[in-house]
Amino acid sequence: NSSVGQLPNVTNPFGSVKAKWKGDIGENIENVSTPVLTLMKPKRQGDKSKVSENVPDKRVKTKSHPAKTGNLDADIVREYDETLVMDAKRDANSLTLSLWDFGGQQVFYSMHHIFLTKSGIYVLVFDIRELLEPDTRNEANIYLLFWLRSIKLHAPRVPILLVGTFLADVMEERDNLQVIDKILRELMKGSFSQVVPPENDEFENLIFFPIDNKERVAIERLRSAIEQLSQRENSASQEISMRWIAFLDSILSEKQNQKAYLTFSDEVKTLGINARIPSVREQDEALAFFNERGLLIHMTSTEILKNIVVLDPQWLIGALSKVICDGSIHINIDQFKEVGLEEDARVTYEKGLTSRDFLDFVWKNDQVEFFIDLMKRTMLLSEWDRESYLIPSLLRDTYVIPETNIVGLRCVFDFSASFLPNGVFQRLVCLCVELRSRNFGNMHSKLYENFASIVLQQGMVRLLETKETQTITLYVEDDSAAGNLLTIIQSMLQKVNSDVMGAGLTWETYVENSNTNE
Numbered sequence: 001n002s003s004v005g006q007l008p009n010v011t012n013p014f015g016s017v018k019a020k021w022k023g024d025i026g027e028n029i030e031n032v033s034t035p036v037l038t039l040m041k042p043k044r045q046g047d048k049s050k051v052s053e054n055v056p057d058k059r060v061k062t063k064s065h066p067a068k069t070g071n072l073d074a075d076i077v078r079e080y081d082e083t084l085v086m087d088a089k090r091d092a093n094s095l096t097l098s099l100w101d102f103g104g105q106q107v108f109y110s111m112h113h114i115f116l117t118k119s120g121i122y123v124l125v126f127d128i129r130e131l132l133e134p135d136t137r138n139e140a141n142i143y144l145l146f147w148l149r150s151i152k153l154h155a156p157r158v159p160i161l162l163v164g165t166f167l168a169d170v171m172e173e174r175d176n177l178q179v180i181d182k183i184l185r186e187l188m189k190g191s192f193s194q195v196v197p198p199e200n201d202e203f204e205n206l207i208f209f210p211i212d213n214k215e216r217v218a219i220e221r222l223r224s225a226i227e228q229l230s231q232r233e234n235s236a237s238q239e240i241s242m243r244w245i246a247f248l249d250s251i252l253s254e255k256q257n258q259k260a261y262l263t264f265s266d267e268v269k270t271l272g273i274n275a276r277i278p279s280v281r282e283q284d285e286a287l288a289f290f291n292e293r294g295l296l297i298h299m300t301s302t303e304i305l306k307n308i309v310v311l312d313p314q315w316l317i318g319a320l321s322k323v324i325c326d327g328s329i330h331i332n333i334d335q336f337k338e339v340g341l342e343e344d345a346r347v348t349y350e351k352g353l354t355s356r357d358f359l360d361f362v363w364k365n366d367q368v369e370f371f372i373d374l375m376k377r378t379m380l381l382s383e384w385d386r387e388s389y390l391i392p393s394l395l396r397d398t399y400v401i402p403e404t405n406i407v408g409l410r411c412v413f414d415f416s417a418s419f420l421p422n423g424v425f426q427r428l429v430c431l432c433v434e435l436r437s438r439n440f441g442n443m444h445s446k447l448y449e450n451f452a453s454i455v456l457q458q459g460m461v462r463l464l465e466t467k468e469t470q471t472i473t474l475y476v477e478d479d480s481a482a483g484n485l486l487t488i489i490q491s492m493l494q495k496v497n498s499d500v501m502g503a504g505l506t507w508e509t510y511v512e513n514s515n516t517n518e
Contacts, residue, residue, distance in 0.1 A: 095230050109146075110393040110423035111320055113500050114378050115313075116154035117294065121161070121229050124148065128164040128210065131180050141187055148192050149419040153504040159196045159229050162208035163222060168215045181206045198225060244286045247275035248295060252311060260315035261367070264298075264307045304373040319371055322362045323354065324380065324393055336361075352394040352447065353384055378500055379427035382434040390433050392426035392447070399451030399464070406462055408475030409482050410512040413493065416470040418506045424496055425450070425465040425472055431492040432461065458484045479514055486511070 124147050130140040151160055162184065170176040184207055188195065197207045198221065209225070211218040250271045254262055262268050272283040287298045287309065297310035310316050325331070327349025336345040336358075344358040360368055372389070375381035384390040415424075429452045436445065436454050446453040450465045459481035464473045474489050476482045490509070497505040512518070 095227075097226070097230060106422070108321065108324065109421075110380060110426055111317075111324060112150065113154065113421065113423055113502075115317075116150065116502075117292070118155045118502070119158060119233070119292070120155070120294075121159050121226060121233075122151050122155065123161045123163055123226070124151070125163045125165060128166050128170050128176075128180055131164075131183050132170060132176060137183070141183075144184075145187060146422075148188065148195075150421060152192060152194070153419060153421060154502045156194065156504065158194060160192065160194050161196055161222070161225060161229075164208050164210045165213060167210040167212040167217050169212075177206060177210055178204070180210075181208065184208055196225070196229065240289065243276045244289070247272055247277055247283070247286055248290055250275055251290075251296065251309065255311050260310065260312040262309045262311065264309055268309050299374065299377075301377050302373055304370055305377065308367065308370050316374075319363055320375070320380075323348075323359065323375075324391065327394075348391070349394060350396070352391050352396075353388050354391060354394075355388050359389075379430045379496060382430040383437050384433065385437065390430065390447070392429045392433075393423065395426075395447055395449045397448050399448035401464070406464065406473075406475045408460075408462060408477045409479055409514055411474040411476070411482075411486055411489075412510040412512075413472045413474070414470070414508040414510060415472075415505070417508065420465075420467070420470040420472070420507075421501065421505075424493075424501070424505070425463070427496045427500060428463065428472065428489070428492055429454075431495065432456065432463070432489075435488075456485065456488065458488065461485055461489070463489075 124144070126140060126144055130136040148160070164180060195207060197205070198209050209218065209222045211222055213219070251262065251268060269280065269283065272278070277283050277286065284300070287296070290296050291298045297313055297316060299305040327345070331345060331349060333342060333345060336342045339361060341358055341361055344355045348354040348358055359372065363371055372381065380393065381389050381391050429447065432452065432454045433445065436456055444455050452463045454461055459476065459478045462475040464475070466473065474486065476485050497503055
């Protein structure tokens, strides 16, 4: 399977990568993207920048002082160790990179949209052998196209490097690389201009980087390309206040105490005051900046989300993955039997309906309200009734269209000119169920992986996702209610687009003529 990594500004889910990079502020940051926060821009001209791991490892300590007038940044600088400041000046052209690995089963794909960001460098990795073999080529193409489209949706201007592995296995026939290159170019059809080919390619102007991990072939060339692209990232050399660096340092130092998160109201606000940032507004601005750079995660759409500052993204990802996963692979049913939740687990992974008791157990009663609110806001979960929640991405049964077809006036949302990502249909179902549960409950709803039949206040709606044609079709039985229901579904699609998909979705809307059925 193909996989994708992103450097340097990404927070992501699913990886087993445990690379550690020494941060310029002295923190050992694991699995968190950390472009350098420069103390000052370099004055030397012509200095070649490089990715460096030889950055200061001495901890920065700040003292607690009341806010005072004058040059607060200068005050903070005086509290830093002199050697650290001098080292930072010397290494002002260095960058610190970290890697996130977007792996996992398809069930995880609905979560990717939360973590894909508009900055960084994406490295899309594929197995050369799978593209050469006719039996595996189609599936490999599907995966590659999925990732290329997903990256373009959320980050249309960032560079993408295509990396083909297992080079040593195909080098017996040198033409194999040209065959792969032709397949990739035909697959992309000029639609992905952000793909960056190797420079001065020894393999005859290929669009991808052929490497071999086992034999360590061409690894340094790939590494060098990543370094060069990183130096062109304007965001990596942006100057910020020394007070913000002290603020960040004090926040991340809490990881040494095995803390995965801090509360804003009780902990982070105090750390901000100690770093000479008494203004909550400026603290919010700093946290937004750190969140954008992937140094921590801070969501602000609700008060519950705003009060949690996530230091360890893996804590967040791990919690979501305990619920959104393949139950047949990742769930040990015996642990639920022991606590009387066997039926709750079965219903969760067979019908996509989960109980509060189940969530309390898998999240060990730690910040359950936060996770529920997060899943609601990202439309991964909706209330089903007073005792349970719906998680549409866990629905597994596929709806088979009857020979008599689905009854109702049709409206087709056609995404074929661009891309219908995984998770859009499920989030649309989530919003419909949420609206339904507020008014009537969900007694008469029928839900499948690709189909939903739900009674809204304005009438019955049926939704069908067809991945082959990249469409979502709305069926309405009552012609007189068609206009209102179409408006509701369109509004929901717009919300999914703006809140989760980075406003990158585009589609055409086709409405059936009730007289001609065209």
